[in-house]
Amino acid sequence: MVLSAAGQHLLRVSRPGAWGQHLLRVSRPGAWGQHLLRGIGSVSTTAKGFQEKEIREKLQAFPGGSIDLVKQESGIAVLTVNNPARMNAFSGSMMVELEERVSQLEEWTEGKGLIVQGAAGTFCSGSDLNAVRAISNPQDGMKMCMFMQNVLTRLLRLPLLSVALVEGSALGGGAELTTACDFRLMVPGGMIRFVHKHMGLVPGWGGAARLVRIVGSQNALKMLGGALKVDPEMGLQIGLADGVLEGSLDGSGANALLEAEQWLGCYTTGPASVIRAIKNVVVSGRELPLEVALRTERDVFGTVWGGPANLQALASKAKHK
């Protein structure tokens, strides 16, 4: 059961940042819309000598755990961060696997929704500190950061409505991962905490930029500056959480997952073409300058106008009472 839902926080971007500049450079009428419809590409992968193949090989040297993906008939997929011996910390090979799973989801044309969860009743404790210690030089750190920024940006832009199901702790990079989903549902006892300050860091996987857009700069400053423990109540208050679930009855996590699927089902009921179009117009509205977003919206509109769902609705003379 969902106890309550928080209001949506809308962001007005007054000036495009680096990514905005990137979009402005590559955008021409309709081009970005086409890009969105195909699934989104990567974020400036060639910038500053970032070599995806090289960092991939480096990350593979730190194995452990897995990222598991189950695509369900319902059109809702479940992505599980699975490394319970390390509280689901991201090993290097898990970062590479996450990229592969995101690629698979980009190709999944029947998909409508995605739930991101951690294995064994906890969400994710960020990057594996053993790997972090081994690549603590600035060059490798920067490459890992760009790799994860790229993957999480693609995750958020998937044409699927996505939910982070937060049971237990989401720490550091785990907290950043929750912001790469459209929604966050928390289970009592769950906690989202940007602990970066205590590690002498700031978020680098895009988590700060996304957090500001979700909770506003005042709340983001408090969360990062105080390394605040955000519990479900506070999460709802500041708009970080979209709902609080009852959670596990037996500690298995199964009940929370069922609840999350029911919650998400309210928004993913309907034809995949329409649900995916909804996500695409929202992503473009969120990320693009208004003029480009309007062009994209027109392009996306063109994919559903006169389509099977539209014709069926017209034929049924639906009333929306």
Ligand SMILES: CCC(=O)SCCNC(=O)CCNC(=O)[C@H](O)C(C)(C)COP(=O)(O)OP(=O)(O)OC[C@H]1O[C@@H](n2cnc3c(N)ncnc32)[C@H](O)[C@@H]1OP(=O)(O)O
């Ligand atoms: C992108 C930037 C980042 O993400 S930096 C990483 C930020 N994350 C952290 O600093 C998390 C550090 N870990 C903790 O605070 C605690 O382990 C938490 C997660 C609160 C769990 O505490 P507790 O329930 O007492 O369990 P525990 O400490 O005994 O942990 C169980 C085993 O898991 C391991 N673990 C945990 N987190 C990580 C991690 N991020 N990287 C590598 N290993 C991790 C612990 O070391 C412990 O392992 P072991 O049983 O001692 O072998």
